[in-house]
Amino acid sequence: MALTNTWVELDLDVLGANIDALQGALGPETEVIFVVKSNAYGHGMVPVARCAWEHGVQWYAVSHLAEALDLRRLLPDATILVVGVLDAEEAASAVEADVVPILVDKTHVLSLAAARKTGPLRCHAKIDTGMGRLGFAWETAAEQICRLAVDPAFRLEGLCTHFASSTSPDRQFTDTQTERFDRVAAACRDAGLPRLFMHVSNSGGVLLDPARDMDGVRPGILLYGYASRAEKSRVSTRPFLQWKTRVLQVKKVPAGFPVSYDSTFVAERETRIATIDAGYADGYFRLLSNRGEVIIGGRRRPVAGRVTMNLVTVDVGTEGDVKAGDEVVLLGEQGEASVWADELADWADTIPYEILTGIRTDRRITTGA
Numbered sequence: 001m002a003l004t005n006t007w008v009e010l011d012l013d014v015l016g017a018n019i020d021a022l023q024g025a026l027g028p029e030t031e032v033i034f035v036v037k038s039n040a041y042g043h044g045m046v047p048v049a050r051c052a053w054e055h056g057v058q059w060y061a062v063s064h065l066a067e068a069l070d071l072r073r074l075l076p077d078a079t080i081l082v083v084g085v086l087d088a089e090e091a092a093s094a095v096e097a098d099v100v101p102i103l104v105d106k107t108h109v110l111s112l113a114a115a116r117k118t119g120p121l122r123c124h125a126k127i128d129t130g131m132g133r134l135g136f137a138w139e140t141a142a143e144q145i146c147r148l149a150v151d152p153a154f155r156l157e158g159l160c161t162h163f164a165s166s167t168s169p170d171r172q173f174t175d176t177q178t179e180r181f182d183r184v185a186a187a188c189r190d191a192g193l194p195r196l197f198m199h200v201s202n203s204g205g206v207l208l209d210p211a212r213d214m215d216g217v218r219p220g221i222l223l224y225g226y227a228s229r230a231e232k233s234r235v236s237t238r239p240f241l242q243w244k245t246r247v248l249q250v251k252k253v254p255a256g257f258p259v260s261y262d263s264t265f266v267a268e269r270e271t272r273i274a275t276i277d278a279g280y281a282d283g284y285f286r287l288l289s290n291r292g293e294v295i296i297g298g299r300r301r302p303v304a305g306r307v308t309m310n311l312v313t314v315d316v317g318t319e320g321d322v323k324a325g326d327e328v329v330l331l332g333e334q335g336e337a338s339v340w341a342d343e344l345a346d347w348a349d350t351i352p353y354e355i356l357t358g359i360r361t362d363r364r365i366t367t368g369a
Contacts (some may be wrong), residue, residue: 005277005310006245006330006361010043012051013368014240018223019055022206025235030213033059033081033199035220037067042356043224043241044364049074051369052223061218065090068099081124083218085134088115095121102126102160104134106144113153123148124158124197127184129177131164138180142187149193158197158215159185166204167227174205178212203227207234226342226352239340242332243359245278247296247324250316259313260305264290267304272316274301276328279310283358284330287348294328297321298335331355 022032034057035041040048045067049060053075060075062068063084071080079100086094086101088111094101100122103109112121125145128135136144138161149156161181166174181200188196198214203222205212221227225239250272253259257267267273274296280286284307292303294312297320304315316322327334331341341352348355 006243006282006359007363007365008043008359008361009242009244009332009365009367010047011240011242011368012047012366014225014238015048015051015223016055016369018225018237018240019052019057021237022219022223022235023056025210026213026217027210029215031059031199031216032057033061033216033218034223035061035083035202035218036071037061037063037083037220038357041220041224041353042359045071046074047364047366049078053078054369059216065094065099069093069097072097072099083126086112088112091115091121092117095119098122100124100157102134103148103154105136109144109148109151109154113151116153119153120155121153122155122157124160125156127159127161127181129161129180129184130173131162131177133162135161138184141184142191145184145188146191146193149188156193156196158199159188160199160218163200163202163205166202166208171208174208210234221353224356226340239332241356243330243361244332245276245282245328245330247274247322247326247328248277248311249275249324250322251275252318258305260289260308262306265305265313265315267315271318272322273304274314274316274322274326274328276312276314277310278312278328278330279308281309281360283355283360284312285344285348285350285355285358287350288344291347292344293339294330295332295334295337295339296326296328298337300337300339331359 034052036045059079061081061083068080082101091112095118102124126135127141129138199216201212201217203219206217225237255269259265278284286307289306293300301314304313341355344355345352
């Protein structure tokens with residue numbers, strides 16, 4: 001069933017400017033590895049990746065093989081990293097599609113080696129320097145990576161890690177992770193391994209320190225326009241996704257009028273309530289009840305009462321000419337007013353990533369290159 005009551009609009013000229021700004025800040029020896037997993041953070045992988053390729057991005061990161069295969073059909077010459085855990089049953093398909101998995105431990109290596117029917121399988125090795133999720137433990141990683149490098153089932157091409165707190169003002173743990181990674185890389189070099197492609201910085205790492213750029217950086221939220229919005233930073237980017245719907249009905253209500261489930265909103269004065277065509281089934285979080293704001297008629301309007309599965313009620317006051325059919329901006333800008341994912345995240349006690357990846361719609365309108 002199509003989800004057509006809300007839609008997103010992508011301004012690809014803004015995405016292109018974001019990419020150009022990042023590339024201008026990096027040295028010519030550093031590749032941009034654009035993280036387009038989870039449908040490009042809810043933006044739509046196809047238009048985002050196509051635009052990025054046109055702006056010179058040749059490396060991409062996804063979570064799963066299915067994403068990688070979709071991307072391979074779109075970009076036959078791109079380098080595609082699978083930063084999740086490639087299943088053994090997917091090894092042959094990864095070789096055939098020239099997809100590069102990231103290997104995370106001895107068990108993963110053995111399972112892929114046993115399942116591979118053609119090869120060798122290009123790969124990078126991930127070192128767990130403190131994130132605690134995936135990767136070879138940094139204390140013993142060099143020995144295991146050296147064994148991987150001579151295994152005929154694989155062609156080891158890179159080393160990586162993931163920072164746990166690169167957006168924190170306290171840089172101590174990120175420094176510790178970098179030092180651990182450097183120690184593993186040095187041990188691999190001392191053991192005679194050929195030079196490997198090194199990448200450690202996520203969006204926070206890119207903004208933190210140019211010394212961590214290495215051979216590649218893996219920006220995600222930065223290129224979607226959010227990581228640099230709150231402060232003056234090395235790279236300035238802007239959001240390029242807007243999320244919209246329509247007003248379904250407007251009714252005048254008296255003071256004391258209760259609205260939506262459990263009557264958590266009661267009108268303090270005579271006002272008008274606009275019911276809009278969106279709800280938590282579309283990704284507009286229930287936690288935005290009585291907290292969120294939308295834009296109608298160029299003005300921010302407060303959510304009034306509980307967000308329900310398919311509908312949201314909004315207090316639009318008595319001034320202005322809000323009517324059924326009017327455009328509603330759930331995320332984005334209209335006239336001089338704006339509401340972006342970081343603000344929605346504050347209201348919902350979450351992060352912009354969850355807001356963006358939670359949007360559910362099959363309608364995407366693109367403008368620009």
